[in-house]
Amino acid sequence: MKLFKYLTTFCLVTILIVTAVIIKSTIFSSKKLNPSSVGNNNLNQIHFLLSTSHLNPVQFNYNDDNGQISFYLTDPTDPPYKVIFSTTDNLYQQVSSLQKILKIAKMKQQSLKIIDLSLNHPYATFENN
Numbered sequence: 001m002k003l004f005k006y007l008t009t010f011c012l013v014t015i016l017i018v019t020a021v022i023i024k025s026t027i028f029s030s031k032k033l034n035p036s037s038v039g040n041n042n043l044n045q046i047h048f049l050l051s052t053s054h055l056n057p058v059q060f061n062y063n064d065d066n067g068q069i070s071f072y073l074t075d076p077t078d079p080p081y082k083v084i085f086s087t088t089d090n091l092y093q094q095v096s097s098l099q100k101i102l103k104i105a106k107m108k109q110q111s112l113k114i115i116d117l118s119l120n121h122p123y124a125t126f127e128n129n
Contacts, residue, residue, distance in 0.1 A: 042087050049095045068118045078111050086118035
């Protein structure tokens with residue numbers, strides 16, 4: 001009878017330890033994601049979208065804390081201007097908005113300074129002529 005109590009206690013403790021190890025490994029495996037992999041995916045997607053839009057981005061900066069990607073666009077006639085995208089919003093819509101802003105600036109013959117599409121209310125600033 002004494003052996004039976006020891007065996008059942010040993011089995012219960014073993015089962016508890018095994019389930020604790022499984023739960024711990026499950027929780028920690030979900031936290032081992034590399035944030036740079038998400039950033040690399042966003043950067044690759046932005047590179048693809050901008051190259052298909054015939055835009056020349058340079059000096060990419062990925063800010064994971066704010067969820068932003070910033071870069072400069074170069075134009076042969078104008079100085080480089082800064083563009084800021086959000087990593088949480090739809091990148092296709094942001095590139096579409098960027099194209100519309102560039103079209104309006106070209107029609108008004110204005111030089112751009114900053115285009116910030118990362119906010120809820122995106123804005124563009126122009127240089128004073």
